[in-house]
Amino acid sequence: MKPDRPTPPRAADRLLEWFVAPHLLETLQGDLHEEFAYQVERIGESRAQWRYWRDVLGFVRPYVMKREKSEYSNPTNADMIRSYIKIALRNLWRSKGYAAVNVVGLSVAFCICLFLFLVAYRQLTFDSFHKDGDRIFQTYFFSNDPDRVSRTGGMPLPLTPALKGEHPEIEAAARVMSGRTSLVEYRGKYFDKMVVQTDPDFLKLFSFPLLKGSREVALRDLSSIVISETMAKAVFADEDPIGKRLLIGSDKKQYIVTGIIADSPDNSSIHYDALARIETAPNYQNDKDSWQAITHWVFIKVAPQVDQAAFEARLKPFTQKYFAGTVQDLIKKGAKADERGDVFALRLQKLANVHFDRDVSDGKGAPIALIYVLIGIAVFILSIACINFINMSIARSFTRAKEVGVRKSLGALRNQLFVQIWSESTFICLLGFIIGAALIYLLIGTFNSTFQTKFTLTHAFQPGFIAWMVGVFLLVTLVAGGYPAWQMAKFNAVEVLKGKVSLKRPGLLRNSLIVTQFAMSTLLACCTIIAIQQVDYMRQQPVGFDKEQVISIPVGNQANGRQVLGRLRNRLANDPTVLAVTGTSINLGKGKDRVTSRSTFGFTYKGKQIVTDWLLVDYDYLKTLNIKPLAGRDFDPAYAVDSVNRVVVTESMAKLIDAKHPIGAFIKDDSDTTGLKTEIIGVIPDFHLYSVADEARPIAMHLSNREDIHYIFVRVATQSLAQSMDRMKQIWREVAPQSEFLGSFLDENVDGWYQNEEAMSKIFSLAASIAMLLSCLGLFAIALLVIEQRTKEIGIRKVLGASVPNIVVTLSRDFVKLVLIALAIAVPLAWLGMQKWLDNYAERITISIWIFVGVGVAAILVALATVSFHSIKAALMNPVKSLRSE
CATH class of the missing domain: 1.10.8 (Helicase, Ruva Protein; domain 3)
Structure with missing residues (x-):
């Protein structure tokens, strides 16, 4: 032959x-x-x-x-730069496969990182636009209750005047009361607008630009109102709003427009359509001197150089003066002082943290820990992409070694070679960054719909974010491109031309990179599975009511809820597909209006501090939700007194007041001297008025003919669900023509409770998939590097009789060991991190060891499949060619 x-x-x-x-x-x-x-x-x-x-x-x-x-005589001339670019492009064109793999990996990594960094940047910059934001705080109460340590931002109305009067270091203080939208009328036209009641100091505290009017006098009078720029255009069109009169609320209270304020940015914790004086709020006159009426938030601005910790210490006498009864009640209950010596205290929350603190401010942002998790995921993915780049560059360096040796032997300097090779890496990084940015432009709609966000590309053009991403790009270019270029530039020309090229301790570098990659990938995979299991577990937990077949309809502000409920009952009275109709003040889950509200009632009962969810309901509420009373009865139209000081309570509420026979028992506030008592007429099982993720509070349901109905629930028969929604929409046009139909099924609303958790699990799933894919690309490159270095060894083994399976096992064994090391690092970290995350939930899963076993087996199989491609190819190679290769 x-x-x-x-x-x-x-x-x-x-x-x-x-x-x-x-x-x-x-x-x-x-x-x-x-x-x-x-x-x-x-x-x-x-x-x-x-x-x-x-x-x-x-x-x-x-x-x-x-x-x-011509190229090296002057390192700064244009000829040298053109030469670098030309040679870089030529080399990349001749190695299209290498360049394509790196560009794809980097573009995907940059795309994911840009998205996640964009989310994190927006969250971390909330309220950062206010001047002197470091001196603005929100007040909150700390209670070291032995049953449950609590923090709440709700404040009583007399607190702010007393606080400002007794502490001169407070430059400004404002109460902020915001709730549902109000009905605004102007010349026969109606609008739903968010009117925030506050104090005149609001305009001194916050830096929202006042476009018209004076900050000193805009909220001076009780009839004054400051409206947003958007509201001014919607209500007045081209008219000048200043001095115009508006009618607001169901009582049509008259206000005079005294200023126009810029719209609140989307990264603001406070949103408004209009600002009015807090003295115009309902029941203000009755509650203005009550230290039990928790109705609003309080923000203060302290003088420069005032230390937060020192000021909180000066607030202790204030707390003892006005809340002595609360402190004594807690001590009687067995409360102990915390590490700061407080049983009950008034403390301060930085404005920058308000958005993240759901206990203190009902913040709508994701928990701060989740933001750091997103940043960590972005760093993980970008790190894996960088590792891939380094691996493939090093693997390619052995094929380019003689080129480097020849160039050095002909006079090229080390720094010139470094710049030349680094320029190729920079071009690949730049191309990956541009493609990643283009992917964001194409996928931002999908991203918003998947994670229920409202990001636009304008967020990406903020100076701070641009500086952040430029820094990330330069870091990636320096690390991923600079290290291989530096190593290649160090090659000894004589050794290279003799074929003796090697990196110092390449095994340590290679092993470290593969362990890092797979540790990150398996960590994300474990977190993904645990997060998905937790979301599924919460969804499967009984909520205490029958959420199926119930349509939830927000009434809106342009219709009277009680009137609409009455009309709807009459209209559906003879409909056999409708089983029950009721009304309430609070929706269950998140409906299409996306409004979540909470009403609580706190009182002292026999020396015990009790806080309960205070829920307004109408007749047939229990029937509509299929909740069966444990004792007593439901509200009944046959009993006229049910609408006056009568409540139906949950089982936990009955236990809280230690009532052995709760039916007929009376609840009375110890501090109430009027003799007003509330009678319990029924006890029902506990149910979740809010997410299963939150700790359930006892619930007291009351009936009132004076309070507004905001939601209507309709239970329909099972055989006509789709038709019932369409029919309900038609009937709604008859009973509430002025109000938009936003009906949704209650089971869909309940799913909305887990929006943040589901988004987190989706992010983890996406990140884990991308990380594993990029890790496989990196492993592919490492396998190529190792097998190229062991080509002669493979040939010798075949000549000596080794079979293909033996060679494949020999080449794959070391990689499996590295994957096992990665699992040993990732599994404990995943367990500790997810245990801490799960501790935030009242209802949580127990982490199973089989999750880690499954992820470990999958990681090993993926590694074997990736490595085997090169191993089998090398094992099948003709040993003569292997032994002749250099």
């Missing part, structure tokens, strides 16, 4: 292609190849290759010297 024709060194042929004119190249290469074949037969292949290199260098040296002179 005729042996294969010997092949001259490819690197030498590339050198000819770079420097010799195309019309001379073919003839010159032909002659050199013939001479090489002759020398192989005469003196052997190894010595013939050295002679081939000598001949090639003799032909190209004049071209090289001329080019090196």
Whole structure:
């Protein structure tokens, strides 16, 4: 059998292609190849290759010297830069596969990171636009109750005047009372607008631009109102709003527009359509001197140089003065002072943290820990992409070693080689960054719909975010591109040309990178599975009421809820597909109006501090939700007194007041001297008025003919769900033509409770998938690097009788060990981190060891599948070729 024709060194042929004119190249290469074949037969292949290199260098040296002179004589001239770019593009074009893999990996990583950094940046910059924001705080109460340590931002109405009067270091203080939207009327036109009741100091505290009017006098009078720019355009169109009169609320209270304020930014914790004086709020006159009426939040601005901790210490006498009864009640209950010596205290929350604190301010933002998790995921994915880049660059460095050696032997300096090789890496990073940004433009709609956000590209053009991302890009370029370039520039020219190129301790570097990659990937995979299981577990938990077949309809502000409820009952009275109709003040879950509200009632009963959810309901509430009373009865139209001081309570509420026979028992506030008592007429099982993730409070349901109905529930028959929603929409046009129909099924609303958790699980799933994909690409590159270095070893093993399976096992064994090390690092971290996350939930899963076992087996199988591609290919190679390769 005729042996294969010997092949001259490819690197030498590339050198000819770079420097010799195309019309001379073919003839010159032909002659050199013939001479090489002759020398192989005469003196052997190894010595013939050295002679081939000598001949090639003799032909190209004049071209090289001329080019090196123009390229390296002046490191700052334009010729050198053009040469770097030209050579970089030429090298990348000749290695299209290598460049494509790196560009794809980096573009995906940059896309994911830009999205996650955008989310994190927006959350972390909430309320950052206010001047002197570091001196603005929200007040909150700390209670070291032995049953449950609590923090609440609700404040009594007399607190702010007393606080400001007794502490001169407070420059400004404002009460902020916001709730549902109010009905605004102007010349026969009606609008739903959010009117926030506050104090005149609001305009001194916060830096929302006042477009018209004076900050000193805009809220001076009780009839004054400041409206937002958007509200001004919607209500007044082209008219000048200043001095115009508006009618607001069901009582049509008259206000005079005294100012126009800019719209609150979307990264503001306080949102408004209009600002009015808090003295105009309902029941203000009755509650203005009551230290039990918790109705609003309080923000203060302290003088410069006032330390938060020192000021909180000065608030202790204030707390003892006005809340002595509360402190004594807690001590009687067994409360102990905390590490700061407080049983009950008034403390301060920084404005920058208000958005994240749901206990203190009912913040709508994700928990701060989740934001850091998103940043960590972004860093993980970007790190894996960088590791891949480094791996593939190092793997490619062995194929380019002779090129580097030749360039160094012809006079190229180390820093010049570094810049040349780094420029190639920079170009790949830049291309990946541009493609990643383009993917964001294409996928932002999908991102918003998937994670229920409202991001626009305008967020990405904020100066702070641009600076952040430029810094990330430069860091990635420096790390991912600079390290391989630095290593290649250090190659010894003589050793390279002898074929003895190697990195110092390459095994340590390679092993560290693969362990890091798979540790990150398996960590994310474990967190993903646990998060998904927790969301599924919460959804499967009984909520205490029958959420199926119930339509929830927000009434809105342009209709009277009680009137609409009455009309709807009359209209559906004879409909066999409608089983029950009721009304309430609070929706269950998150409906299409996306409004979540909470009403609580606190009182002292027999020396015990009790806080309960205070729920307004109408007749048939229990029937509509299929809640069966444990004792007593439901509200009944046959009992006229049910609407006056009668309540139906949950089982936990009955236990809280220690009533052995709760039916007929009376609840009375110890501090109430009027003799007003509330009678319990029924006890029902506990149910979740809010998310299962939150700790359930006892509930007291009351009936009132004076309070507004905000939601209507309709239970329909099972055989006509789809038709019932369509029919309900038609009937709604008849009973409430002025109000938009926003009906939804209650089971859909309840799913909305877990929106944040579901978004987190989706983010984890996406991140884990991307991380595993990028890790496989990196492992692919590492396997290529290792197998190229062990080509002769594989040939020797085959010659000595090793089978293909034996060689595959030998080559894969080391990689499996590294994956096991990665699992040993990732599993404890995942367990600790997710245990801490699960501690935030009242109802939570127990983490199973089989999750980690399953992830570990999957990681090992993925690693084996990736490595086996190269292993099998190398094992099937002709051993003669393996032994002849250099």
